[in-house]
Amino acid sequence: MAWVQKCNRSVANSEDVRVRSRSFPCTRPTRAAMARVPYVDQGKAFHRIDPYPYQHNNTVKMDAASIRVNAATLKDFPGRVVRLIGKATSVDPSSDSATLDAGGPVHVSTHGSEQIEAGKFYEVIGKCSVSDFKINSYSVMPLSDNLNLEMANKLAALVPKVSELFY
Numbered sequence: 001m002a003w004v005q006k007c008n009r010s011v012a013n014s015e016d017v018r019v020r021s022r023s024f025p026c027t028r029p030t031r032a033a034m035a036r037v038p039y040v041d042q043g044k045a046f047h048r049i050d051p052y053p054y055q056h057n058n059t060v061k062m063d064a065a066s067i068r069v070n071a072a073t074l075k076d077f078p079g080r081v082v083r084l085i086g087k088a089t090s091v092d093p094s095s096d097s098a099t100l101d102a103g104g105p106v107h108v109s110t111h112g113s114e115q116i117e118a119g120k121f122y123e124v125i126g127k128c129s130v131s132d133f134k135i136n137s138y139s140v141m142p143l144s145d146n147l148n149l150e151m152a153n154k155l156a157a158l159v160p161k162v163s164e165l166f167y
Contacts, residue, residue, distance in 0.1 A: 066125050068166070070156035071104030078130040084108075085123050085143065085152040091116050100124065103153040107134045114140040121147045 066083040074082065086100030098116045100106045108124050110116060114137065121144065126137035159166050 065166075068156050068159045069128075070102045070153045071106050072153075073156055073160060074106060074128060074133055074135075076160065077128055078133065080128055081125065081138070082128050082135065083123065083125050084135060085121065085147070085149070085156070087121050087149055088116050088118050091118050101149070103156070107132075108140075109134055109136045110140060111137065116140060121145065121149070 066081045067077055069077060069082045069084055070086075074084070084100065084102050084106060086102030086106060088098050089101050089105070090099045092098065096110050096112055098108050098110060100108055100122065108116075108126070116122060120142060123141045123143055124135055124137050125139045125141075126135040128135055
């Protein structure tokens with residue numbers, strides 16, 4: 001919620017208070033250091049405080065929580081941000097891609113800075129492509145070598161059934 005100061009009084013800028021009142025010409029934001037977004041008032045532009053100032057340039061703003069999937073449930077979430085645990089079976093450094101075993105083969109497109117080694121376990125967070133169900137990774141995290149992949153696949157199969165516990 002953005003706070004504004006009207007003539008030395010602090011009031012909340014709620015949904016029903018959208019236009020700048022002509023009777024309070026001293027309306028101004030109290031947090032001047034925050035990012036500003038243009039806002040139009042009867043043809044005159046002024047700025048409102050952006051509630052999320054640090055998610056504009058360098059970070060990925062995710063629209064929802066990532067969904068835990070395996071190879072069987074990946075096809076149910078095209079175009080969504082997913083989370084996958086698997087064992088790297090093959091790695092192709094020339095094309096920056098890898099194949100993970102997560103109850104079946106899953107192709108992952110990585111970035112050049114992310115090093116994946118065959119035979120190790122990883123958790124991949126990325127967006128599932130609509131056409132070929134390949135994951136374009138946002139982040140790749142190495143996991144322990146004594147991971148029970150069978151239990152991770154069972155968890156991924158149960159998450160859609162009881163989604164109210166996870167999201």
